[in-house]
Amino acid sequence: MKTAAIITAAGNGSRMGGPKQFLDLAGQPILARTINVFEQTELVQEIVLVVNEDDLMRASEFRSRKLKKVVAGGKERQDSVFNGLQAISSDTDIVAIHDGARPFVTIEIIGQSIAEAAKFGAVVVGVPVVDTIKKVVSSELLVAASGGVIKETLDRKELWAVQTPQVFKRAIIMRAYETRKQDQATDDAMLVEKIGIPVKIIMGSYENIKITTPTDMLMARAILEARKKLEVADGK
Numbered sequence: 191m192k193t194a195a196i197i198t199a200a201g202n203g204s205r206m207g208g209p210k211q212f213l214d215l216a217g218q219p220i221l222a223r224t225i226n227v228f229e230q231t232e233l234v235q236e237i238v239l240v241v242n243e244d245d246l247m248r249a250s251e252f253r254s255r256k257l258k259k260v261v262a263g264g265k266e267r268q269d270s271v272f273n274g275l276q277a278i279s280s281d282t283d284i285v286a287i288h289d290g291a292r293p294f295v296t297i298e299i300i301g302q303s304i305a306e307a308a309k310f311g312a313v314v315v316g317v318p319v320v321d322t323i324k325k326v327v328s329s330e331l332l333v334a335a336s337g338g339v340i341k342e343t344l345d346r347k348e349l350w351a352v353q354t355p356q357v358f359k360r361a362i363i364m365r366a367y368e369t370r371k372q373d374q375a376t377d378d379a380m381l382v383e384k385i386g387i388p389v390k391i392i393m394g395s396y397e398n399i400k401i402t403t404p405t406d407m408l409m410a411r412a413i414l415e416a417r418k419k420l421e422v423a424d425g426k
Contacts, residue, residue: 200263
């Protein structure tokens, strides 16, 4: 069973003043840290990296024996993933799609999601929400005032915050993109859901954050520091 990882890093980083995936995090670009996790696991055989066209040269400098191609992204995230899907090897069985700005994914999470996708066909990782979530109805007046009216309080026991990787049998994700790519979707699983295929969710990690804001960078540094302390305590 051959698994290819598509790492998406084509965002413009507007909230960070530039492409966040190339920002330094304790001596390494965020994207390099993300690639390195997939490099280390034996369950992934190839990596396709998707970046902005302006970043192609910079991204090609990353060193990874599994990095098969660096391709340009599209206007929307869905376009970028589709470009990545076109670049993976034809003999790929499983496709893992991961955000380049999530450097704290673990080998264990990747391995479990691949194993579950091989059995179930479509899998995402996530974590149960810890906050109370309210559905809000907004009028133009309220939006202008940065507010809204609460319509209902959702049952927290049924709500998960979805992360990546999102992992699929190649035939499933290709069919989803070939038939529903033009649909509005905030993640890959939504397109798979739209073709009537159930998606399983498995436990991710609260450390598996997506770095999109300066506050996230502070959290990322704290996670790194905590991991270093654990390694010292374990004698690694």
